[in-house]
Amino acid sequence: MTIQQVAPDIRAGKVSPVELTKQALDRIRRHQPAVNAYITVMEESALAQAAQAEREIRTGHYRGPLHGIPYAAKDLFYTKGVATTAGSKILRDFKPDYDAAAIERLREAGAVLMGKVGLHEFAYGITSNNPHFGPVRNPWDTTRIPGGSSGGSTAALGADQCLFSLGSDTGGSVRIPASYCGVVGLKPTFGRISRYGVWPLGHTFDTVGHFAHSVADAAAVLAALAGPDPHDDSSATEPAPRVELPPDAKLNRYRIGLASGYFFQRIEPDVEKAVRAAVEQLRGLGAEIIDVNIPDMEELTVLHRLILLSEATALHRRRLKTRRADIGPDVRALLDQGQFITAADYLDAQRRRRQFVHTLNKLFDQVDVIVTPAAPNTAPKIGDATVEIGGQKEDARLAATRFVRALNLAGVPVLTVPCGLDSKGLPIGLQIFGRAFDEASVLLVGHAYEQVSGWNHRRPDIRAV
Amino acid sequence: MWKTIAQAMSLEIPDDQLAAIEPALDALWKGARQAFDRDLTGVDPAIGFRADVGGEP
Numbered sequence: 001m002t003i004q005q006v007a008p009d010i011r012a013g014k015v016s017p018v019e020l021t022k023q024a025l026d027r028i029r030r031h032q033p034a035v036n037a038y039i040t041v042m043e044e045s046a047l048a049q050a051a052q053a054e055r056e057i058r059t060g061h062y063r064g065p066l067h068g069i070p071y072a073a074k075d076l077f078y079t080k081g082v083a084t085t086a087g088s089k090i091l092r093d094f095k096p097d098y099d100a101a102a103i104e105r106l107r108e109a110g111a112v113l114m115g116k117v118g119l120h121e122f123a124y125g126i127t128s129n130n131p132h133f134g135p136v137r138n139p140w141d142t143t144r145i146p147g148g149s150s151g152g153s154t155a156a157l158g159a160d161q162c163l164f165s166l167g168s169d170t171g172g173s174v175r176i177p178a179s180y181c182g183v184v185g186l187k188p189t190f191g192r193i194s195r196y197g198v199w200p201l202g203h204t205f206d207t208v209g210h211f212a213h214s215v216a217d218a219a220a221v222l223a224a225l226a227g228p229d230p231h232d233d234s235s236a237t238e239p240a241p242r243v244e245l246p247p248d249a250k251l252n253r254y255r256i257g258l259a260s261g262y263f264f265q266r267i268e269p270d271v272e273k274a275v276r277a278a279v280e281q282l283r284g285l286g287a288e289i290i291d292v293n294i295p296d297m298e299e300l301t302v303l304h305r306l307i308l309l310s311e312a313t314a315l316h317r318r319r320l321k322t323r324r325a326d327i328g329p330d331v332r333a334l335l336d337q338g339q340f341i342t343a344a345d346y347l348d349a350q351r352r353r354r355q356f357v358h359t360l361n362k363l364f365d366q367v368d369v370i371v372t373p374a375a376p377n378t379a380p381k382i383g384d385a386t387v388e389i390g391g392q393k394e395d396a397r398l399a400a401t402r403f404v405r406a407l408n409l410a411g412v413p414v415l416t417v418p419c420g421l422d423s424k425g426l427p428i429g430l431q432i433f434g435r436a437f438d439e440a441s442v443l444l445v446g447h448a449y450e451q452v453s454g455w456n457h458r459r460p461d462i463r464a465v
Numbered sequence: 466m467w468k469t470i471a472q473a474m475s476l477e478i479p480d481d482q483l484a485a486i487e488p489a490l491d492a493l494w495k496g497a498r499q500a501f502d503r504d505l506t507g508v509d510p511a512i513g514f515r516a517d518v519g520g521e522p
Binding site: 204233234298299301302303305306309321324332333336337339340345347348349350351352353354355357409 | 467470471474476477478482483485486489490493496497499500501503505508509510511512513
């Protein structure tokens with residue numbers, strides 16, 4: 001079920017938000033032992049919000065397509081009076097005294113918050129294998145990771161425990177779990193959505209994003225969330241984008257760049273096959289496909305790591321000193337690495353970043369959007385520190401982030417859509433990105449592809465380990 | 466080398482944990498060197514300071 005399918009029936013009084021919420025609660029009860037998506041289920045307040053939505057709609061006060069729709073929030077969005085752990089033992093009992101701007105905007109849109117979902121500790125990793133709250137599991141295969149850091153957001157959506165979910169992306173934390181869990185993920189332009197009341201990680205990268213079962217749903221959520229916020233210095237002044245997604249969308253006027261070279265050099269064969277098939281479908285929709293080369297991807301990926309190591313360590317330095325034993329070993333190792341980076345290294349990396357933005361902007365003179373695989377592989381097993389791709393063993397975290405990190409340097413909008421299943425039945429993701437603040441083109445291309453491919457309608461058969 | 470730097474910076478990292486991150490630090494520096502060898506004269510860092518925003522609360 002998608003938001004676009006159910007919203008007209010909610011508006012017409014044919015579907016009850018309370019019943020929809022009860023169904024989601026039932027799915028949470030049934031599948032929580034298998035997927036462990038939720039840290040906190042907000043049953044009482046969810047039912048109250050749903051009842052309020054039902055009353056409002058019945059009396060002619062329909063707020064829009066998210067009214068009465070159940071959603072989940074990554075547990076780093078501040079929720080007034082409700083634990084906001086950021087996946088950390090240190091913050092287990094932290095209850096903010098205000099709501100994040102994104103939570104507030106969704107309340108204004110009438111959406112129903114089901115609860116807070118799991119993540120990699122402090123959003124600093126891609127497995128969501130959390131030492132304090134247990135591993136979040138992939139609904140497609142519960143022995144595998146959902147990706148991260150927003151793994152609970154995609155596991156909950158993949159298990160139909162909500163109709164959309166909130167996440168955040170600092171170095172792939174929306175796109176990797178969207179790809180591994182077979183859902184649509186949107187990382188909007190840096191600054192597009194307020195991050196006021198969102199637990200930070202890397203302040204020059206952190207971007208609020210979200211997940212849904214269709215591109216049209218993702219566009220509806222963006223419309224509710226986007227726009228300036230005086231509480232957030234990084235918030236852009238751009239108004240929310242106007243996005244039109246007709247059901248028979250064609251791409252006749254679109255020039256789509258296929259990023260070659262780096263993005264296909266070390267990649268699972270099933271992923272390459274699915275992505276190339278998706279490109280052919282885009283061509284079939286009328287798009288002109290142009291090979292493009294994004295230079296220096298390896299170097300830029302390293303620079304993203306360097307900047308993030310530095311920013312995350314600056315954020316957590318005091319906790320690293322005073323609560324070292326309460327931080328999981330993988331996150332602690334990253335925070336330790338960040339201590340070795342000098343201010344000169346950090347600033348030079350930020351200067352090189354600006355050059356990359358210039359290079360990417362010039363590429364967008366030739367094409368409207370660029371497509372790549374979202375990840376070189378499908379979801380690894382829980383606990384696997386390394387993966388083997390193209391006969392070469394590599395760190396699972398570095399492999400998963402290879403195609404996504406550099407785009408955070410540019411802050412551009414990036415969409416991930418499901419584009420196939422591998423031979424093990426695991427989802428594969430297609431990454432589509434465009435110019436800063438051109439979410440409209442990215443969403444239109446993803447939407448047109450979805451109309452002909454239908455991969456977003458596939459659902460997992462959830463089995464407990 | 467990293468142990469010497471850690472001592473010079475008074476970083477409190479246990480020896481075994483420092484040894485565990487040394488390969489990652491080596492790889493990071495090997496990868497970053499290419500960027501640091503570039504001539505970045507005239508390029509401002511991509512971090513924001515706006516005189517019209519901010520200040521301590």
